[in-house]
Amino acid sequence: MNSHPRPQRGGRPPAHRLVLAPVIALVCVLAAACAPGSGNQGSGDGGVTLxxxxxxxxxRLRLTQxxxxxxxxxxxxxxxxxxNSEWTAYWDKLATSTAANDSPDVVQMDESxxxxxGSRGALADLGTLGDDLDLSAMDAKVLDTGKVDGTQVGAPIGVANFSIAVNPSVLDKAGVAMPDDRTWTWDDLAEISAKVTDKLGDEGIYGIDGFxxxxxxxxxxxxxxxxxxxPTDGPAASQGTLQxxxxxxxxxxxxxAxxxxxxxxxxxxxxxxxxxxxxxxxxxxxLFHTQISAFAAASGNELKLLRIPAQxxxxxxKMVNKASMYWSIAARSEHPAESAKLIDFLLTNPAATKVLTTERGIPAFPAVQEEIAPLLDPQAKVALDFSRAVTPELVPPPQVTPANASGFSTEFTATATEVLFGRTTPAEGATKTMEIIDSMK
Structure with missing residues (x-):
């Protein structure tokens, strides 16, 4: 995923430049999406245009083309x-085109x-497309992340693991040993990071750049x-956990630190x-681990990936595989079979996969991972090797962000920033976060 939008903590697009379409407006346009429309037309010469x-x-656009x-x-x-659009404009355009019964046939979709x-009938059931789109070789836990209300509305393009990138040259400069990521804890991360800052803080170097x-x-x-x-079942995030x-x-x-x-x-x-x-x-x-290539290219150093610390x-x-993004088909597309063929080709055909490699994440099909491995640069290979190493340890991923919660990340970041500045206490921040979650269920 070498050309993902600007990587951020937590793999978000830029939090302070992100303008999400209001959830109410999204509900309105998706209600309109179910209305009859003209749909997408043929090419005019007897063929099909998707x-x-x-x-x-x-x-990313060049490789896709x-x-x-x-x-x-x-x-x-x-x-x-x-x-093609940049992140913010993309969702505005998709909401508008969906409301106007003019949605694209094949839609690049995000977890949020x-x-x-999918829950409002705007995306097709991929399970009804037969042999045109065969997702059976994908890990079931990954494939299930594309289901909404039990319907397969998204084909995961790739997977990403939330992890910690480390710059060994900074640790070496600070005289701090590389941590053992199979045993370390959040307290260890805090202690190690504080040592790095203590040694190198005069040069403007910190242990961790933010949290x-x-x-x-x-x-x-x-x-x-x-x-x-x-949660789908089990307990929701509690006041104590948030605090x-x-x-x-x-x-x-x-x-x-x-x-x-x-x-x-x-x-x-x-x-x-x-x-x-x-x-x-x-x-x-x-970061989400496939973003490491972009940081390595910028830093000029070889970077490594570590497992998230434990409590x-x-x-x-309790790391999980997150679908980096999905391919979906508009429910009103007049060419679902051709759209399915295109998605299948992009996901599995060597003529496409050897071009795209890890551009949209570590490929969701294990066979494709094997196929592209020899083509990867050293940092992309680090990401692939890391993904393979942690896969046996992963727990089932949570449900995707609920239909009414697309704006959660932005609202949470605003609340959390107030806590970080000391304008709100951790207890108050926890209460506010629970209120945000409850309002979006």
């Missing part, structure tokens, strides 16, 4: 038009929105406590190549 919507930078060109060569009766669209405002961070913290932010999360974030700042809140906020909105971790100014950075030594960190 519209494909994607988000991402120029590199190359893979699509190979598909068209293998399917001469099908034309494909790729419509798939339930919002405390990311929804992915909160998700893993709650899971390690036996809870989930969005302990905020208290840990404050501890990192108080011990100078992490920068002050103002520097963390500044870093979160910086361009990747100017960010703290990318400029070798921190030893650790939380106590010897406990499971």
């Amino acid at each position: 519209r494909v919507s994607t988000w991402g930078n120029d590199s 190359e893979a699509v060109k190979a598909f068209k060569a293998a399917n001469p009766g099908i034309e494909v038009s790729v419509e 929105y798939i339930a919002a669209y 405390g405002v990311g929804a992915a961070e909160l998700g893993i913290w709650a899971r390690q406590k036996g809870e989930e932010v969005w 302990s999360y905020f208290e840990y974030a404050n501890k990192l700042v108080a011990t100078k 992490a920068p002050a809140a103002s520097l963390q906020v500044e870093n979160a909105s910086a361009a990747l190549d100017a960010s703290t971790f990318a400029t070798n100014k921190s030893a650790f950075h939380l 106590a030594s010897g406990e499971s960190p």
Whole structure:
């Protein structure tokens, strides 16, 4: 996933530049999505033209277009038009086109929105498309992340593991040993990070570049406590768990293991190549693991990946496979069979997979992982090897973000930032977060 939108703590697009479509507006346009419409038309010459919507930078677009060109060569009766946008504009355009009964045939979908669209009839049931789209070789736990209300509305493109990237050169400079990620804890991370800052703080170098405002961070913290932010069964995130999360974030700042809140906020909105971790100014950075290539390219150093710390030594960190993104088909597409063929080609055909490699995550099909491994650069190979190493240890992933909760990440970040600045206590932040969660169920 080398050209993902600007990687952030927790793998989000830029939190302080993100403008999500209001949930109420999304509900309205998706209600309209079920209305009869003209749908997508043929090419005018007896063939079929598919519209494909994607988000991402120029590199991702170029690779996508190359893979699509190979598909068209293998399917001469099908034309494909790729419509690309940056993250924020993408969701605005998709909501508008869906309301106007003009949705693209094939839709690149994200975990935070798939339930919002899938639960309201805007996405086709991929399980009804027969041999045109065969997902049977995918790990069932990964495949299930594309289900909404039991219906397969998304085909996972790749997987990503929330993890910790480490810059060995910074640890070496600080005289700090590489931690054992099979036994370390959050307290160990705090202690090691504080040592790095103590040694190198005069040079503006910190142990970890930030913690405390990311929804992915909160998700893993709650899971390690036996809870989930969005549980299907079992306990929801409790007041005590949420408060302990905020208290840990404050501890990192108080011990100078992490920068002050103002520097963390500044870093979160910086361009990747100017960010703290990318400029070798921190030893650790939380991320979805396929983002490591972008940071390595910016830093000029070889970076490594570590498992998330556990709450106590010897406990499971309860890491999961997250679908990096999905391919979906619009429910009103007039060309579902051709759309399915395109998705199948992009996911499994060597003419596409050898072009895309890990661009949208570690491929969800194990056979494709084997196929592309020899083509990867060293840092992408680090990501693939890490994914393979932790897979046997992973726990089942949680449900996708509920239909009404697409805006949770943004609202949580705003609340958590107030705690980080000391304007709200951890207890008050926990109460506010629980109120946000309850309002979105």
